[in-house]
Amino acid sequence: MPQDDRINLPSTASQVSRLFPRKQAEEMDTVTKDETKTPYEVGMTPKPEGSIEVIASTELISFRHVDEALDAKMHLVNQAINQIELTPYHWKLFCLNGMGYAVDSLLPILMSIANTQVVLEYQPSYNRGGQIGLYVGLLVGALFWGISADIIGRKWAFNMSLFLASVFSIGAGAAPNYIGWASLVALGGSGAGGNLVRHDRFPGIFTGRRAMAGHLYGLMVGCWSNSSRPVRMGLYANPGWRYLYYTSGGFVLLMSIARITVIRFHDTPKYLLCKGEDEKVVTLLRNLATKYGRECDLTVESLASQGKITSTHSKKVFSLSEIGVHYRGLFSTKRLGISTLLIWFSWLLIALGYPLFYVFLPEYLASRGAEFGQTSTYITWRNYVLAQFSSVFGPVLAGYMCKVPVIGRKYTMAIGAVISMVFFFAYTAVRNNAENVGFNCATSFAINIYYGTLYAYSPEVLPTAHRATGNGTAVALNRIMGIMSAVIATYADTSTSVPFYICAALFGWMALVSVLFPYEPQTSQSV
Template sequence: MATMQDKDVMLTHGHDVERSSLEKGGKRRSSLPAAFGNDTNAIEGQLFSMNDLDPALDAKMRLVNNAINQIGWTNFHTKLFCLNGFGYMADSLILVIQSVIAGQAGAEFQPSFANGLTFASYAGMLVGALFWGGSADIIGRKFAFNVSLFLSAIFAIIAGASPNWIVLGLFVSIAAFGAGGNLVLDTTVFLEYLPANKQYLVTTLAAWWGLAPLFPAAFAWPLFSDSRFACNIDEPSTCTRANNQGWRYIWYGCGGLILLMSIARITVIRLKETPKFLLGQGKDAEVVENLQGIAKRYNRQCDLTLEQLAACGTVTSAHRSGVQEFMIHFRGLFATRKLGISTSLIWFSWTLIGLAYPLFYVFLPQYLRARGANTGAGSPNEVGCARHDLVEGEFASSASSQSKANSLKRYTMVVGALVTMVFFFAYTAVRTHAANLGFTCAIYFTVNVYYGTLYAYSPEVLPSAHRGTGNGIAIACNRVMGLVSAAVATSANTATSAPIYICAVLYIVMAIVAVLMPFEPYGKNSM
C-alpha cells in the first residue's frame, strides 16, 4: 500500500518518477496506459501526480495536457483572454462604484451606518466566491461563467433606482454576489484551456482588474462636477433625488457596460465545458469532441482519440451532483499531505493580503493626517497613478514569472512582499503631497507584483477536479478580511502607530509563506 510520502509526488520529469517507481517494484506500472507508447515526453512536465489517488484520471489528464500543448495558442485563447478579463473588470467595477457613489448616496439618504455599502459589497462577494466556486466543480464551469456576470449586470443597473439606503445595499450585495465568483471562474476556465508555455498569461489576466476603475472615473468626473447632477454633500439637508441623480447614472452606465460584457461572453465564443472538468465527470467523448473541434477550427493538429482515453481505464473520482459533493471537493484539496499543505498556505496567503491590502488605504492616510502631513490622499493624481501602477504591476508580475532568470513564481511573490514592506516603512516619513504620491504609486506597483502572481499561482497548483472549490475558498478568505478591515475602520483608533507595525508584520509573513509553498508551477502543466 502506498505511503503518504509516496503519494506526495511532484513531477519535475514525470517519466523519471514513473521509472524509479517501476524499479522499486511499485504498482504504478498498471496505471500507465499503452496509449503513451514509448513517448516519454507524453508524461513529462506535470506539476504533481494523482497516480496513487486516481490512476485513470492521472493518465487521462496527461493525455489531455499533451493535446492542449499540441494545439497551442489560437484565436480561441485570445478571445477567452478578453472575455475572462471582463469578469475581472466586473469584480473591480462593483467595488469601485460603491466607493465612488457612497458619499453622494449617503448625503441623499443620510444613513446611520455610513460604511454599509462596503459591508454589502464584501459580503456579496464573499458568498459569491463560495457559491460560484463550489458550483463550478459540481455543475460545471460553463453555467457559472455565463450566468454570474449577467446577474451582476442586472442588479448593478437596478441599484441605480434604489429608493433608500437599505435597498441600495441589498442590490449592491446581489451585484457583488454575481461578480464575486468571476475571480474564481475566469482563472479556472482560462487555465484549463491553456498550453503549458502560456500559463504565465493567467497572471496578466489580472491587469483587467486595474483597467476597470477608469470607467467609473470617466462617469463620475463630469457628473459630480455639475451641480445639476450632484448636490453638495457638506449640506446633506439640501440633497434630494431631483438634484442628486449623478450617482444613479453611474450605476446605470457601468451596469450597462457589464451587461454588454455578459452578452459578449455568450455570443462571441459560445463556451463549451472545459476538458479537465469533463474528465473528472467521466465524459471522455465530450473531451475529445471539444479539443478536436478547436483543432479543426484553427487548422491545428490534435492526435487525442477516445480510444486512448478509454485505454486509461475508468475515472474513480467522478461524482454525481448533490448537496454533499461540496465536501467531497473540499476533502479532495487535502488528499495528500503535500497537497494539503499547499492548499492551506494558499488560503493563508489570501487571508493575509486580504487584510494587509485594505489596511494600508484605511489607516495610513488617517495616521498621517493626524500627525499633520499634507498628503492630498484621494486626489485625482493619486488615483490615476495608483490605477496605472496597478496595471503595470500585473504585467511586471507576469514578466517576472515568465523570465528564465527569475522563473520561480514563489520567489516573485517573496520579492513583491518584501519590497512592499520597505516602501511601507518609508511611507511613515511622508509629510507632503508629492512624497505621498510617489510612495503610494511605488506601493501600488510592488504589492500588485505579489497580488498578480498569487492570482495565477493559486489555480495552477490546485487539482482541476477541485479547482473551483479551492480557489473560491481562497477568494472568500480575502473577502472576509475585507469585512474585517471595514469594521476596523469604523471603530479603531488611528492615532496610534500599531496599524503600521501590524501591516509590516503581515507583509513579512506573506514572504515567509511564499517560500514555504511546496509547488512551483513554472514550466509545468497544471493538473
C-alpha cells in the same frame, strides 16, 4: 463548434504500463518523466509522417497513488493541449475572462468612491453598511458559484455572473435609500462572486497576465470618479454617484453580452474528463485543433484504455456527499493539503491588507491633502487615478518575473510582498504632496506584483476536479476578512498612518508564506 469539423485519425490503445516511462518520488507527490518519450509513445495514435513532435509534459501534482486512471488520463489530455498550443479561441477567452477580473476590481472601487456621497445624501446611522453588504454578497457568490462550478460545470458561472452584476449595479444607482443601496450592492457582489472561481482554461503562458485587465479597468473607474463629487441638480440632491453606477453597470452589461456573442463557451476538457465524458473531451479538442489547423492525436480508445476515474464525484451529484468529495480531494495527498491551506491563508492575509489600502485610500488621501494644505477634490481624485494607473504595470512585470528560472511564481510573490512592505513603512515618512503621490503610486505597483501573481497561481496548483471549490473557498475567506476590515475601520481612524503599519506587517507574512508554497508551476502543468 459543429460536429462535422472533426478529423478522422488512425487510433490505437496502449497498455497502462507504457503510460508511465517515469520515476515517482511518492513523498514529494511529483512525477519525473523520460523526456525522450513523445505523446505518440504514451497512449496516443501512431506518429503521422511529418507531424510535429511534442515533448512530454510534467504534471504538477501526481494522483498515481490516489486514482491511477485520473493520473493517466490527465497526462494524455495535457499532451493533447500541448499539441494544440495557443489558438485565437484562447486569446478571445483570455480577454473575456479578464472582464471578470475587471468587475471584481470594479465593485469594491465603485463602493468606496460612492460611499462618502451616499452617506451625505441619506445620513445613515451606520456608514459602513455598503462595504459589509458588498463583501457579504461576494462571499455568498464565491461559495455558490465555486462549489456549483465543480458540480454542474463552469458554463453557467461564465455566462451569468457578469449579467447579474451589471443589473444590480445599475439598480444600485437608482436606490431610494441607504438600505436599498447596500442591499443592491450586496446582490451585485453575489453575481460578481463567480468571476474568480473558474478561470482555469488557460495554458501556463498566461500566468501573471490574467489579472491585468482588472487593474486596467481600475483606471477607467478612477477617471469616472470625478462625477461622484457633490452637485445639486434634478430629482436627487447628489446624482454624481448615481451616474457612476449607471455608467459602470452599463459597461459591465456590454461585457456580459460579449461573453455570449464573441465565443461559444464550452466546459473545459479536464472538467469533462473528471466527469468521465471521454468522448466529449476528444471531440472538443479535435474540433478546436481542426478549426485552427493544429495537430491533435488524442483518441477515445486511448483514454478508455486507462480505466474509469473514481475519485472526482460521488454517486449522488446534488448532495452533501458530492461537496465533501471536492473538499477531501483538496487534501488527497499531504503536499496538496499543505498547499491548499497556504493558499487559503494567503487570501486571508491579502483580504485584510488590500481593502485597508484601496477601499480607505480616498479617505487617507483627503486627510493627507488637508494636512499638506491641499483641499481640492479634483487633486484628490487625480491622485487616486494615478495610483490606479500605476497598479496596471504590477501584473505586467510579474508576468515577466514568473518566467525567470531562479524566480518563478513563488519568489515573484515574495518579492512583490517584500517591496510592498518596504513602501508601506516608508509611506509614514511622507512630508509633502509630491511624496504623497509618489509613494501611493509605488505602493499600488508593488502590491499588484503580488496580487496579480496570486490570482494566477491559485488555480494552477489546485486539481481541476476540485479547483472551483478550492478557489471559491479561498475567495470566500478573502471576503470574510474584507468584512472584518470594515469592522476595523469602524473603530479605527483610517485617515491616519496606522493602516499602513498593519498592511506592512501583513505583507511581511505574505512574503514568508509565498516562500513556503510546496509547488512551483513554472516548468509543470496543472492537472
